[in-house]
Amino acid sequence: MDIVPQLIVNSVIAGSLYALVAMSFNLVFGATRFFNLAHGSLAAVGGYTAFFIGDSLGASLPAAMLGGVIVAAIVGYGFEFLVFRPLRRRKASNLVLLVASLGALTALEAVIAILFTSQFRTLSFLAGTTGIVHIGTGVMTHVQVGILAAAVLVLIGSWLLLSRTSFGRAVRAVSDDEEVAKIVGINTDKIIAVVFIIGSAVAGLAGVLAGLDTGIEPRMGFSLLLKGVIAAIVGGIGSVYGGFLGAFLLGFAENFGIWYISGEWKDAIAFAILILFLLFRPQGILGKKR
Amino acid sequence: MEYLIHLAILFSIFAILAISLQLIVGFTGLLSVAHAAFYGIGAYALALLLEHTGLNFFVAILVGAVISGVAAALIGLVLSKFRDDYYALGAIGFNVIIFSILLNWQEVTRGPLGIPGIDRPELLGFTFSENIAFLLLALVFLAIVYGISEFITTSSFGRALRAIREDEEALSVFGYRTSFFKLAIFVIGAAMAAIAGGLFASYITFIDPTSFGIAESVFMLSIIIFGGLGSLRGALVGALILILLPEALRFVGFTPDIAAQMRQVVYGLLLVFLMLYRPQGVAGEYRL
Numbered sequence: 028m029d030i031v032p033q034l035i036v037n038s039v040i041a042g043s044l045y046a047l048v049a050m051s052f053n054l055v056f057g058a059t060r061f062f063n064l065a066h067g068s069l070a071a072v073g074g075y076t077a078f079f080i081g082d083s084l085g086a087s088l089p090a091a092m093l094g095g096v097i098v099a100a101i102v103g104y105g106f107e108f109l110v111f112r113p114l115r116r117r118k119a120s121n122l123v124l125l126v127a128s129l130g131a132l133t134a135l136e137a138v139i140a141i142l143f144t145s146q147f148r149t150l151s152f153l154a155g156t157t158g159i160v161h162i163g164t165g166v167m168t169h170v171q172v173g174i175l176a177a178a179v180l181v182l183i184g185s186w187l188l189l190s191r192t193s194f195g196r197a198v199r200a201v202s203d204d205e206e207v208a209k210i211v212g213i214n215t216d217k218i219i220a221v222v223f224i225i226g227s228a229v230a231g232l233a234g235v236l237a238g239l240d241t242g243i244e245p246r247m248g249f250s251l252l253l254k255g256v257i258a259a260i261v262g263g264i265g266s267v268y269g270g271f272l273g274a275f276l277l278g279f280a281e282n283f284g285i286w287y288i289s290g291e292w293k294d295a296i297a298f299a300i301l302i303l304f305l306l307f308r309p310q311g312i313l314g315k316k317r
Numbered sequence: 318m319e320y321l322i323h324l325a326i327l328f329s330i331f332a333i334l335a336i337s338l339q340l341i342v343g344f345t346g347l348l349s350v351a352h353a354a355f356y357g358i359g360a361y362a363l364a365l366l367l368e369h370t371g372l373n374f375f376v377a378i379l380v381g382a383v384i385s386g387v388a389a390a391l392i393g394l395v396l397s398k399f400r401d402d403y404y405a406l407g408a409i410g411f412n413v414i415i416f417s418i419l420l421n422w423q424e425v426t427r428g429p430l431g432i433p434g435i436d437r438p439e440l441l442g443f444t445f446s447e448n449i450a451f452l453l454l455a456l457v458f459l460a461i462v463y464g465i466s467e468f469i470t471t472s473s474f475g476r477a478l479r480a481i482r483e484d485e486e487a488l489s490v491f492g493y494r495t496s497f498f499k500l501a502i503f504v505i506g507a508a509m510a511a512i513a514g515g516l517f518a519s520y521i522t523f524i525d526p527t528s529f530g531i532a533e534s535v536f537m538l539s540i541i542i543f544g545g546l547g548s549l550r551g552a553l554v555g556a557l558i559l560i561l562l563p564e565a566l567r568f569v570g571f572t573p574d575i576a577a578q579m580r581q582v583v584y585g586l587l588l589v590f591l592m593l594y595r596p597q598g599v600a601g602e603y604r605l
Contacts, residue, residue, distance in 0.1 A: 062402050110589055121402045122348055123592050123604075126542065129350075130588025133535055137581035249531070253413070256406065295417040298410040305407055306398055 032165035034282050040171045042278025043178035044237055048255030049262065049270030050181055051229035057202040057265040058222040059115075061124040065106055065131040066230055067252020072135070073099040073231025074150065074243035075143055081153045088153045095235040096228045103227020106131055107220055132249065140245040150238035170239045177236060178271070181229055185267045188225075198222060202265065250294070257301040263311030272312060322448045326520055328560045329455035330513045333462045335540045335552035337509035342538070343546035343603060344470055345502050346482030348401070350534045351392070351408040352510055354415035357529025358385040359511025360518040361419060364432045367519075374438035378515035382508040388415075389507030393500045412531050419526040431525025435518050455516055462509050466549055469505070478502055479547075482603060532581070539584045542591055545598030554599055559584060 052066050077095035080086045086094070110127055119127075157169040189195035197218050200208040209215050237247065254277060255270075262273025277297060284296045304311065338352045362381030366372050372380065392411050399407045419426050426432070438445045438454060445451045469475050480488045481495050489495050518524045536559070544555025563580035571579055596604045 062406060110593065113593060119592070119596070122405070123596055125348075125402050125405055126538070127589050127592035129535055130539070130585045130592065132585070133532065134582045134585025134589070137578040137585065141575055141578045141582070253409070260406075289421075291421040292417065295414045295421075298413050301410050302395060302407060305403060306395065309403070 029164050032163035034165075034286065035279075036162055036165040036167050036171075038279040038282040039275070040167070040174060040240070040278070041282060042275035043175045044233060044240075044251070044274075045254045045258045045277055046178040046271045046274035047174075047181060047229055047233035047236070048251050049258035049274045050178075050185060050267050051226040051233070052252070052255045053259045053262075053265055053267050053270040054185065054198075054222055054229075055226040056259065057267070058198055058219050059111065059124075060202075060265075061111075061121045061128075062256065063106075063111075063128045064125065064249075064252060065128040065135065066103075066226065067248035067250075067255065068132045068135045068139075069099040069103050069227045069230040069248065070234030070237065070251050071139055071243065071245055071248035072102050073234035074238040074247065075139055075234075075245075076231075077153065077235045077238060078143070078148055078150055078243060081150065091150075091153055092232070092235050096231045099231020099234065100224045100228040102135075103230070104220060104224050107223040111223075112216060112219075136245050136248065143245070145245055147242050147244045148238070149242040150235065151242075154239050168240070170236070174236045174240060177232060178274075181232075182268070182271050189267065194218070194221070253294075254297055257297050257304075260301060260309075260311055261304050263313035266311070266313050269311055269313035276312075319448060322452050324560060324564065326448065326452050326455050328557055329452070329459045330517050330520070331537070331540065331560055332459050332553050332556040333513040333516070334510055334537050335544065335556045336462055336466050336549055337506040337513070338537050339541045339544075339546070339549060339552040340466055340469065340478075340502050340509075341506040343541055343548065343552075344475065344482065345478045345499060346603070347396075347499060347503065348405040349396075349408045349503070349506075350405050350531065350538060351412040351415075352506070352537050353529045353531070353533035354412045355385045355389060355507035355510040356514040356517070356533065356537075357415060357419055357526070358388055358507075359514025360524045360529070361426060361432070361514075362511065363515035364435045364518045364524055365425065367436050368432070373440075374436070374515075374519060375440065378512060378519075381515050382511040385511030385514075386504045386508040389504045390500065393503035393507075396503070397496050397499055409531060409534075412534055416526055416530050419529060426526070429525060431523055432518075433523045435522045435524065437522070438519055451520055455520070458512055458516060462512065463549065463553075465509075469502075470549065474498070474501075482547075535588075536584060539588050541598075542596075543587060543598050545600035545602070547603035548598075548600045551598060551600040559587075 048070065055063055055066060073095035076098040077091040080094040081091040110131060111124060114124055114127060154170055160167045160172060189198060197213050200213055201215050201218050205215050233251065258273035258277045259270045261276055263269030277300065280300055281293045281296055285293060334352060334356060341347050341349045359381045362384045363377050366377040366380060396404055396407050420428055445454050477493055477498050481498055485495050540555040540559050541552050543559060545551030562583060563576065566576045566579045591598060
């Protein structure tokens, strides 16, 4: 079968992109324990910031990328500071936080559409003409190699951060029990704020990379996020490594699934997987039973 | 005048959607983000039945409600395994799957092209082609749905639903089969949403999948959260204000495309502010 290597390559690329979203989503979920649906829109913020910097200001790729990541981090922190922290102070339920994040997502997507129109745009002008790498009969562009590298780097980075630093210990403490973490003297608000900044920056990076590979549109964040959440649940919600694993499983399932059914059904396949996992293994592959 | 009638028809359709979603979310405490899926099933069922079988509108809209109810029974059975935020997530999943079927099952739904030329309702030789006649019809449907919902919520069945919302464990201790109640109200709500879908399809005479995505479900949710959860009157107030509010934007001088986006900004921010400052909405008795 000649197409198998290409299918594997496509699965790995999709998996890497989902992994960036899933790992950052899981990092934030681990600390706050609610479904932050606005998380995905930060990918769109990152992508469009890079587009603006590159297109209007004529900046180079690294500058545009850095700009996208920084602005996404600022917007993500803004959500935490203006919406989620006040709600947590009021002991709002997870549903209230979920609905608030749904509102933030809806508003932010529409703001992006007003500023940049709903048209599909590509950031490929930033990367210029990229070379390709041959893997068997499969082909991978340099941008796609970059996406895979970014996913692996973020995985290693998260592992170092979470298991090798005192900040990581604090994050795990907040994740286990926020109240107790507070009692033993951890400044939980500060820890959660930093988690939001890191998570949002990674989501922004995912948006820029998606834009370099294919393109950006205002609603890209929601579909990316849904894939990220599915990957997170499949791998084990709240576990950064589980997010990585789940993302690649999802990437493979989607891309090999369309071998049998046509490509438009990717989203439906992804959600069928989500519902099967929620039904039969809600804690995911790596998750602990709660 | 014609414009006011148009807004009144839209209000009636969204009021039906809001009331039926209120039964599920506000009275029973199930955060369903899948209501647009049943709205879509109703719209497509009506359009396809009118086109292929020549059934009368009034028969077709009821058949559509039954189809939607059956779909809701299957989906509800799966959703009944989940709670709270996982319920919401599962519901989002089903909305995406139904949307994907409307979009991709092209042999039946014609996919993104949509279905044009849907007939207006006809009864005993009278065609509701004038908008004012259609408005009266829509108001009749709204009154029936409101009446049924009022009956449900004031009956012992409705009290059981509220009890599930407040404390499901306690109710099951008293021997109630809570999963049956939750499934029943989900099916009833979905059947009502399909009625709204049938009205919408027949009024606009054209449907395509974009009217039935997640964004529409979020819009319906903002209507009832704004109006107040657990209140039928709140659902009416919410539908009225959230239908009229974006129209005001049109008069400020935005282009239609920008106005559509502004509508989303407005109700997105509205949700955030409601959660922050008034989670019970205008007239609600229940907070998420």
